[in-house]
Amino acid sequence: ENRLQLIDYSAADLNTRGWISQKGSVLRSRSVSNRLFSVSDDELQVIDATDRDHPKVTARLTLALNITDFLVLQNGYGVQVTESDGKYTLRAVSLSDPESSKAVSETTPDDTSYSGAFVNGNLVYVVSNAYNYGIYPMMSYRPYGYGKTKIQVIDFSAPASPVKRGKIEVDGSYYMAMNNTVSIYPYYSSGQILQMNGNKLIFPYSAGYYGPVLYATDAATGTVTKSEETSKPQSGVRVIDLSDADTPKVLSELSLDITNGSGYFLNGTKLYFSYGTDIGYDEKKRPQSKYYLGRIDLSDPSKPLQLASINIPGTCIGTDKTGTYAFTVNTEWGSNWSQSFTFNSVKLADDKALLMSEVKLGSYFSSSFIADGMVYLSGSGIMPIDISNPEKLTVYETGLKDSWASILSVKNRKIFASVSGGIACYNASNPANLTLDEITEHYGYSRVAFSSDKAYIPMGYYGVWVKSLN
Numbered sequence: 001e002n003r004l005q006l007i008d009y010s011a012a013d014l015n016t017r018g019w020i021s022q023k024g025s026v027l028r029s030r031s032v033s034n035r036l037f038s039v040s041d042d043e044l045q046v047i048d049a050t051d052r053d054h055p056k057v058t059a060r061l062t063l064a065l066n067i068t069d070f071l072v073l074q075n076g077y078g079v080q081v082t083e084s085d086g087k088y089t090l091r092a093v094s095l096s097d098p099e100s101s102k103a104v105s106e107t108t109p110d111d112t113s114y115s116g117a118f119v120n121g122n123l124v125y126v127v128s129n130a131y132n133y134g135i136y137p138m139m140s141y142r143p144y145g146y147g148k149t150k151i152q153v154i155d156f157s158a159p160a161s162p163v164k165r166g167k168i169e170v171d172g173s174y175y176m177a178m179n180n181t182v183s184i185y186p187y188y189s190s191g192q193i194l195q196m197n198g199n200k201l202i203f204p205y206s207a208g209y210y211g212p213v214l215y216a217t218d219a220a221t222g223t224v225t226k227s228e229e230t231s232k233p234q235s236g237v238r239v240i241d242l243s244d245a246d247t248p249k250v251l252s253e254l255s256l257d258i259t260n261g262s263g264y265f266l267n268g269t270k271l272y273f274s275y276g277t278d279i280g281y282d283e284k285k286r287p288q289s290k291y292y293l294g295r296i297d298l299s300d301p302s303k304p305l306q307l308a309s310i311n312i313p314g315t316c317i318g319t320d321k322t323g324t325y326a327f328t329v330n331t332e333w334g335s336n337w338s339q340s341f342t343f344n345s346v347k348l349a350d351d352k353a354l355l356m357s358e359v360k361l362g363s364y365f366s367s368s369f370i371a372d373g374m375v376y377l378s379g380s381g382i383m384p385i386d387i388s389n390p391e392k393l394t395v396y397e398t399g400l401k402d403s404w405a406s407i408l409s410v411k412n413r414k415i416f417a418s419v420s421g422g423i424a425c426y427n428a429s430n431p432a433n434l435t436l437d438e439i440t441e442h443y444g445y446s447r448v449a450f451s452s453d454k455a456y457i458p459m460g461y462y463g464v465w466v467k468s469l470n
Contacts, residue, residue, distance in 0.1 A: 002026050002085055004038045004045075006052050017052040020045065023084045024066075041461060042066070042084050062101045065091075067458045068114070070098065072449045074121045077104075077159040078456065080464070081114060088114040090124065092159040098456055099463035104160045110167065111150055116177030116447070120198040122157045123165075123245055127193065129173050147173030149193075151201065153245045168240060168248040172205055178264070181409045181448055183367040183378070186263035186274060186315040186329065194266050200251070200301055202271060203238040204264050235259055237271065239301045254296065254304040261294060267319050271296040272326075274315040286333050291315060293326060293353070308351040313344045313358075317368040318375065324348060325356070325390035327375060329365065341365075343377070345390040356391040371410040374431060378407040378417060384431035396431045408457070409448035412469040416448050416455060423457060425467055440465055 004026050006017040024042030031037075036047040036055070046059040068088075069081035078098050080091040091103035111128035118125040130148045149172055153165035176182075176192045194202040235258055241251035261273040276289040293316050295307040314330025328344045341361040346353035366379035373388040381403050386394040408416045408423070414437065415426040424439040442462045449456045450469070457465040 002040065004029055004036070004047070006049060006055060008052070018049075018055045020047055020055050020057060039063075064461045065099070065101060065463075066461050067099065067464055068460065069117065069447055070449050070456045070458045070464050071117055071119050071124060072451050072456065073119065073124075073156055073159070075157070075159065077156065078449070079124060079156065081117065081458070083114070087112055090126070090154060090162070092156055092162060095451060095454075098466060105162055107154060107162045107164070109152055109154070110164070111152070115149070115175040116193075118177055118179060118193075118195045118201065120195075120242070122155065123242075124154045124156060125201065125242060126152045126154060127174065127177055128152070129175060147171075149174040149203075151240065151242070151248060153242060153248065155245060165245040166242075166248045168250075170203055170238065170240065170250075172203065174203060177447075181411075181450060182446075183369045183407050183409070184263060184265050184317050185367050186317045187366070188262055192264050194264060194271070196266055196269060196298060196301070199241065199243045200298075201240040201242065202264075202266070202298070203240065204236075204261060204271075204273065205238070206235045206259065206261050235261055237296055237304060239298065239304065241301070252302050252304055254306060256294070256306060258292075258294060258309075263315055263317065265318060267321070267323050269297070269299045269301075270323060271298055272316060272319065274312075274328075275309075276315075282333065284333075284336075286337065291328075291330075293348075310348060310351055310353050312346055312353045313355060314342070318370040319348075320387065320390060325387075326353065327370075327387060327390075329361070329368075329377075331364075339364075343375075343385055343393065343395070345387065345393055347390070357393040359385070359393050359395045361395075367407060369407050369410045372413055374410075374428070376407055376410055376415060376428070378405050381405055382407065382415065382417060382426070382434065384428060384434070386431065408446055409450075409455075411450055411455065414455065414467070414469055416457065416467075418443065418446070423459075423465070425455075438467065 002022050003019045005019045008015040022040050024040035026040045029038040034050045036049050038045045044061045047055050048058050049055045065082045067080050068083045071079040078095045082089050090107045092105045093100045093103050109126045113128040115127040115129050128150045149170045152167040155163040174191050174193045178192050178194045236255040238253045239251045242248045258275045261275045264273045273294045276291045279288045279290050292309040293312045294309050297305040314328040316328050319326045326346050330342045332340050334340045343359050345357040347356050363380035365377035369376045375385040377383040382405050384396045406418045413428040422440045425437040426434045427437045455467045
């Protein structure tokens with residue numbers, strides 16, 4: 001909580017008097033007669049300080065909103081997610097005025113934290129996290145960091161009067177709301193939630209991040225202590241069903257016989273991930289690994305089915321629309337301890353991967369995005385790769401090579417990326433020559449929302465950057 005404190009002073013003493021709460025960090029105040037004007041990041045307040053022990057706010061004016069996320073609904077409205085003093089508010093606004101300070105409604109989620117959200121038509125699934133949640137019953141699985149993730153459904157079908165619907169808790173700390181508008185981070189092994197067919201959320205968990213810890217309770221005293229008994233760390237996938245918005249439920253859970261899954265992504269109703277196994281050292285004592293593509297069939301989400309894993313060259317970053325071809329990034333040892341990198345296309349058939357095309361990469365890339373028949377790698381610059389013919393890959397060297405960039409999203413050959421100068425939009429109509437379309441001098445948040453013809457990027461106190469996709 002931020003406050004303006006009144007202090008009386010004299011040559012000999014200081015005396016604290018009353019105080020006033022204010023949204024945002026208080027920057028300065030001025031007095032005029034018995035009135036005070038107090039300015040913060042968020043608002044201007046007028047204060048009646050006649051009674052200095054009990055000052056009163058007589059008027060306030062919002063100066064700026066800290067917009068940390070923006071959601072596009074089906075009904076022509078958007079939702080600003082604003083933060084002030086650690087508290088989040090969902091504000092419904094018309095898409096014609098996405099950074100309006102006058103919302104048609106304001107809703108506060110039940111939990112104070114905000115880790116992201118999913119949109120399903122006019123329903124919003126708000127993700128929040130609670131840490132140090134307490135000790136769980138004996139024989140239960142305790143998530144890493146004592147975390148719980150909560151999903152709350154808020155219905156914006158009537159934007160002026162949104163309705164809080166059901167909510168559900170899930171073990172583990174999840175903070176990455178993954179949908180088809182965000183980049184794939186192939187080396188991330190935890191914290192990802194994926195959305196399938198609108199009303200299903202997929203929660204992968206992996207050993208080391210989410211491990212079983214057993215507890216014993218003394219019947220006489222009720223004291224709970226950690227048991228010395230341990231179990232083998234477990235990995236798996238949990239499916240949450242939100243088709244009944246008032247009563248979300250755990251639909252199914254599947255345990256996996258792997259320990260280090262990463263880079264989860266969906267193609268239709270099939271979940272993919274990568275994992276590696278150590279296979280020893282080469283003659284120079286350098287570690288070697290063998291990589292696999294894990295697959296889970298979720299066509300019947302109540303009965304997930306683990307398919308055979310496939311040996312692949314490196315870590316998978318996506319597939320083509322049919323799931324026939326998979327694309328990987330591989331790391332190999334060069335001379336001494338140097339490394340070289342390749343991008344590969346493999347054809348999947350009969351639980352095997354046949355290498356169809358391989359191209360060398362000049363440097364390491366940390367994230368990727370597949371859109372419009374292209375793969376866009378980012379990290380050490382942005383590198384477009386044409387995958388329209390998966391058996392003959394084409395790499396385009398661009399002027400962005402070796403300059404830091406992290407792709408946020410791509411649509412209609414418009415690349416939105418965090419760069420050293422802020423957030424940039426590049427035109428990829430000619431992938432061999434990316435051109436800078438526009439750049440903001442402010443850093444925003446790592447999500448981009450899309451309507452049919454516009455992109456919306458939340459920029460904190462600088463509002464919402466709206467960019468045409470035409």
